[in-house]
Amino acid sequence: MTEHSLIIDENKCNGCTICLRACPTQALIVRKGKAKLINDRCIDCGECIRACPEKAIKSKRDNIEIIHDYTYKLLVYSPVILAQFKDFHSYEKVLYLFKHMGFDAMVGVDTGGYIAADIIRGFLKNKQNDQRPYIATNCPAVCRLIQSKYSGLIEHVLPMYSISDIAGEYLKHSFISNNKVNPEDVGLFYISPCPAKLIPTNQEKGCHNIFDGIFSMGDIYNFLMNIMENEDIQFTKQEMITTKFALRWSSFGDVEHKFKDFTTLRIDGIRNVIRFLDRLENGIIEDVDFVDMYACDNGCVGGVFAKEDPHIAEYRIKRIADTFPEKISKKMFPCDVDTCDIKMKFEYNPKIPNKEDMKLAIQTIAEIEALYEKLPKLDCAACGSATCYNFAEDIVLRKDVTIDDCPILKTSAP
Amino acid sequence: MKEEDCLLKFEIQGGEFLDSGESSVVIKDYLKKIGIPHPFIRRVLIATYEAEMNVVAHAERGTLCFMIAEKTVVIRVQDKGPGIPDVDLAMQKGYSTATQEVRQMGFGAGMGLPNMKQNSDTLIINTEVGTGTEVIMEFTL
Ligand SMILES: Nc1ncnc2c1ncn2[C@@H]1O[C@H](COP(=O)(O)OP(=O)(O)OP(=O)(O)O)[C@@H](O)[C@H]1O
Ligand code: SF4
Ligand SMILES: [Mg+2]
Numbered sequence: 001m002t003e004h005s006l007i008i009d010e011n012k013c014n015g016c017t018i019c020l021r022a023c024p025t026q027a028l029i030v031r032k033g034k035a036k037l038i039n040d041r042c043i044d045c046g047e048c049i050r051a052c053p054e055k056a057i058k059s060k061r062d063n064i065e066i067i068h069d070y071t072y073k074l075l076v077y078s079p080v081i082l083a084q085f086k087d088f089h090s091y092e093k094v095l096y097l098f099k100h101m102g103f104d105a106m107v108g109v110d111t112g113g114y115i116a117a118d119i120i121r122g123f124l125k126n127k128q129n130d131q132r133p134y135i136a137t138n139c140p141a142v143c144r145l146i147q148s149k150y151s152g153l154i155e156h157v158l159p160m161y162s163i164s165d166i167a168g169e170y171l172k173h174s175f176i177s178n179n180k181v182n183p184e185d186v187g188l189f190y191i192s193p194c195p196a197k198l199i200p201t202n203q204e205k206g207c208h209n210i211f212d213g214i215f216s217m218g219d220i221y222n223f224l225m226n227i228m229e230n231e232d233i234q235f236t237k238q239e240m241i242t243t244k245f246a247l248r249w250s251s252f253g254d255v256e257h258k259f260k261d262f263t264t265l266r267i268d269g270i271r272n273v274i275r276f277l278d279r280l281e282n283g284i285i286e287d288v289d290f291v292d293m294y295a296c297d298n299g300c301v302g303g304v305f306a307k308e309d310p311h312i313a314e315y316r317i318k319r320i321a322d323t324f325p326e327k328i329s330k331k332m333f334p335c336d337v338d339t340c341d342i343k344m345k346f347e348y349n350p351k352i353p354n355k356e357d358m359k360l361a362i363q364t365i366a367e368i369e370a371l372y373e374k375l376p377k378l379d380c381a382a383c384g385s386a387t388c389y390n391f392a393e394d395i396v397l398r399k400d401v402t403i404d405d406c407p408i409l410k411t412s413a414p
Numbered sequence: 415m416k417e418e419d420c421l422l423k424f425e426i427q428g429g430e431f432l433d434s435g436e437s438s439v440v441i442k443d444y445l446k447k448i449g450i451p452h453p454f455i456r457r458v459l460i461a462t463y464e465a466e467m468n469v470v471a472h473a474e475r476g477t478l479c480f481m482i483a484e485k486t487v488v489i490r491v492q493d494k495g496p497g498i499p500d501v502d503l504a505m506q507k508g509y510s511t512a513t514q515e516v517r518q519m520g521f522g523a524g525m526g527l528p529n530m531k532q533n534s535d536t537l538i539i540n541t542e543v544g545t546g547t548e549v550i551m552e553f554t555l
Contacts, residue, residue, distance in 0.1 A: 151451075151452050152446075152452035152455060152456065154452075282435070282438070282439045282442065283438075283456075283459055283463065284435070352454075353449040353450065355484065355485060357449065358448055358449070358482070361447070361448035362421065362448060362482065365444070365447060
C-alpha cells in the first residue's frame, strides 16, 4: 500500500468539507462527520493542511533526537530555511546552529542543483532524447501526480533523482571517502519544506529513500529559535560554497538561468501544474525541452512548513544569491555515483484489459454518468464527496453512500 | 454500425479553430478510465484530432461518433461539406488545399490524412463532391 505522510486527527476534525474542496486530486471524503484520506489518490502536496481551519491535518515527520543514533550526522537542508529569519543577511548563523545541533557536515539542496544542471544539459543536448518536454523530478508531489493520473506522460519524466537526493548522495559519499569512516555509522538527514518530501517519491516501484530521517522545516525553525532565545552562542564564521543560479533554482525553482539555450519552463502552483499536464497529455504542447514543476506557489519557498510569506522568502533568497558567483570550479562537487546520473527508471507496465473487464468498465461508466445526470451539479460537497461526479462514482464504486445521502436532492424532492 | 451504438457523440462546427479538438480529449479520458494502455490511446488521440480538424478546416459542420465493438475502437466522422475530389491525391503526404492564411496558423501541412492512416488500423473514406465526407477509422486493441 502507498504510504502517505498525512494524518487526520479525528478529535479535531468537525467534518466541514473545506479540505475536500482544497484537494487537487479529490483524495478526501467526509463520512460520518470525519474526513478520510483515499490513499491511492493522495499526492502529499499538503493543500489540505493549509486549508483546514481546525488544524486537524498533520504530517508525519521524524523527531530531531534520532540523529543521536548515529556517530556521524550529515545534513541536507532546503535553502528555503535560510530565508525564514528576519536577519537573513546573517544566514551563516543558521549554518552554525546546525553544527551546534550536532551535525558534522552539511550541504544545501543547491549543491544537488549545481551537480544536476550539467548532467541535464548534456542529456537535453542529445537529440536522440526526444520525449520532450522532459519533466524534472524535484517536486515529489508532481511526480506522484504523474504516476497516479497521467500514465501517458511517464516517459516524459526525466529519469533522474531529485536535486535533494543528489545533494544527499554527494554529501554521504564524499564524507565517507574523505574521513574513511564506516558507512553504517553515518546518518543522513534532510530538512524538508513540505510533507511531499517526507516520504520516498517512487516507493511503489521499490525505490528506497536515501535519507535516514527527514525533519519538518517548521520543527527545525522552532528548535533554532529556542536555542537562540535560551543559549548564549558564540557564532563562528561558516563557509557556504554555491552559485547564484543553484541557490535560486533550489529554493524558488528559477530554472531558466542555466538552461537558456533550451526552451525551459518553470510552472508553480498545483492547479497550474495540472492544467499544463492536461494540455501536454492532450498533445497540444509543442517545442518545449524541459519543464520544472512545483506543487507550491513560487516553488519550495511556498512549502507548507515554511513560516515566511513565499514572496518575501523569494526576495531574501535572491539577495543572498546575489552575494555568490555565477560559476565555481567544475571540480568542486565531484559525484560519480549512479544517483547523480540520469539512470533511474520510472516504470509503468500497461496491461491490456480483457474483453469482459472492458465491457464491465463501460457499463460502470454508463451507470455513473446516469446517476450524475440526476444530481444537482452544485459540487457543494455536502454529501461528503468532493464533487457531484465523485459522489456518483462513490455510489457505484465505493458503495459507501447512496443517492439519498445528497441533502440537496432531499430538500428539493416534492 | 448503428447510431445508438455511439458511446460518445460530438457536434463539430466548421471554421471554429479556437474551441476545436475537444472530442479527442474527451475520448482520451474515456479510454483512460476503462484502463486502455497509453500507446494505444495516443494513436486514437492523434487520428481523432486530425479527423476533427479536417471538418473544422475544410467542411461546414459535422458529427463525430466514438464506439467500442469487441476489441476495436471505431471513430466515425461525417460532415456536410465540399467532399474530396481525388482521395488518393489528398492522402499524399504534404498535399493540402489550405489557404496561405490557414498555413500561417500552423495548419495545412498536408499531414492530417497521412497521420490518420498511420495511426489507425483501417481507414475508410466515403466522399461525394458537393455533399460531404464520411471517415471511418478502426483501431484494434
Ligand atoms: N473533411 C474534408 N472535407 C473536404 N476536404 C477535405 C476533408 N479532409 C481533407 N480534405 C482535403 O484533403 C486535403 C488533405 O488533408 P490533410 O488532412 O492531409 O491535410 P490538411 O488538412 O490540408 O493539413 P493538416 O491536416 O496537415 O493541417 C485537404 O487540404 C483538403 O483539401
Ligand atoms: S514545490 Fe517544493 S515545497 Fe512544495 S510540495 Fe513540491 S517539493 Fe515540496
Ligand atoms: Mg487536416
